[in-house]
Amino acid sequence: MENNFLKAMQFRHACKLFDENKKVSKNDFDFILEAGRLSPSSFGVEHCRFIVVQSGDLKKKLMSACYDQPQVGTASTTVVILGLKEDLKPGSEYVQKMFKRWQMPEEKYNAMLGFYKFMVDQLDITWWSISQCHIAGANMMTSAASIGIDSCPIGGFDMKKVKDVLGVDSNKYTVGLIIPFGYRVNEQRGKIRLPVDELVEYR
């Protein structure tokens, strides 16, 4: 099937090494960040925050916190997606602020806050937040691919070291995903995926 979205999906691969001489332009990076910003989030409370690392020194420190994976240090720009923790607790000022934006009638607003508490009390907030970072990250990677920019999702990192490198407050944030962006050095291998009939069941 010829389709621009699927072409971008084929183009995106877990890029292991970036060309250090090729930089992603500000315009292109703003486009990628916009895809992150417009991503959906549970209850619309926008769990993700984005730290955009461009400094070579900081990228190398991050690379070391990612078990020396070269893509983190050779990328043009490496984004660390943080997930909120403390602010997401039911009853927090942040959650109230996020719900107030919808300008619901008072009764509905209170019912929403109650439902939020009912749902979130059953969750592990840290993992909930991480899952939202993965959604934003996926959209950022596919949007990047649509304009010929490579990326690699990085889940292989030492959480404590990444937080130390960036001075992140552990009570406020978890690290959801790290994504280096740039331009590939090597051609990608073909896509390896299970066939549709092993993945999909119609009922």
Ligand SMILES: Cc1cc2nc3c(=O)[nH]c(=O)nc-3n(C[C@H](O)[C@H](O)[C@H](O)COP(=O)(O)O)c2cc1C
């Ligand atoms: C949440 C997540 C974490 C990942 N962490 C790493 C990582 O730390 N290093 C890496 O090289 N690839 C990482 N990958 C990439 C996968 O290995 C890769 O997507 C998979 O093998 C399929 O290859 P493709 O993306 O090139 O099609 C990660 C992928 C996901 C979704």
